[in-house]
Amino acid sequence: MTVSLTIENLSAHYGTTQVLKDLSISVAAGELVSLLGSSGCGKTTTLRIVAGFLQPTAGRVRLGDRDLTTLPAHARDIGLVFQNYALFPHLTVLDNVAFGLKQRTIAKPDRVKRAMAMLERVGLAPLADRLPSALSGGQKQRVALARALVIEPPLLMFDEPLSNLDAKLRIDMRVEIRQLQRANGTTSLYVTHDQEEAFSISDRVAIMNAGRILQLDTPEMLYRKPANAFVARFVGFENLIRMKVTGRDGAVVTAEAIGGTKLHLSQDVFGAIKDDFVLASRADGLTVRRDGEGIPATLGTRTYLGRAYQYKCQTAAGEITANGALSDPLEAGTRAMLTPVPEQCCILDPED
Ligand SMILES: Nc1ncnc2c1ncn2[C@@H]1O[C@H](COP(=O)(O)OP(=O)(O)O)[C@@H](O)[C@H]1O
């Protein structure tokens, strides 16, 4: 049975400190959604509320048509995988995996069969009789994954499950988790602070900061169309230039920034442009030219990237990183213009 998860307007406090602020997320049946944000932004707190380890001060959690908000943790049937594995040290691999089945009073032959089948799927059947202390980190995490999956939960939650593994194993395991999750069609909420991990494993990613969701979208949309300045910075838009509209002529807007910048931007490309806005780009969203329309700049350090030269540029709006053609390398100190490449730029609201 595949069901959706709906988190509605959650607030949470530790003492008098509010750590979640009106947080809403919906995860479609069979979908994997990640919470991505820096340490302390409230990811684990969100999972703890969904799991039933912490009561929210406002809001609701629904799984399919069941309201979980006030159900005790043990009645929620959620599979959990943590960073530190949380295996029972005195139980064998097989008994660890079978534990949830035993709790559900499944008879021994059946639970051994199901636990062994799950161990086969994570490639650990030969280690069924070992104790966790005789396993590597990656093997422990596979046991934890098998233990979470074997109860066939309607919802799986992962809290930084790969953080204790080395880089190569992290990549292998995230592929495995994704394959198992897809094969079972289990609705999943996944927590990580690693952007590459979140983008590679998820159907959609929720970017979190200070207890709020700033954007919940597909990795492609987050990468190309960040909804605000915070998300833009997060996904690598390093140039955020504050601009003001000084003229409008049909769809074309004339906009200026401090220091003699004058740009013409088409609302057919960018959508409606408000009088005050931020032009956001990565380095390849601004082209260094000797002249023409753009942001006046003095070129600094030049770096060869193979496909382009990259320049650190001094402008009246601060330091900007922009790329220039390989055919025309420019020296430090050259006066140049930085011209936006419209499809690589975003128009955002200014931050408060
Ligand atoms: N048990 C607790 N008591 C008090 N404050 C806590 C507790 N757990 C977490 N916090 C605080 O709540 C905020 C969110 O924490 P957490 O949800 O663990 O963040 P994340 O998982 O994103 O790193 C942080 O500021 C953290 O210090």
Ligand SMILES: [Mg+2]
């Ligand atoms: Mg955490």
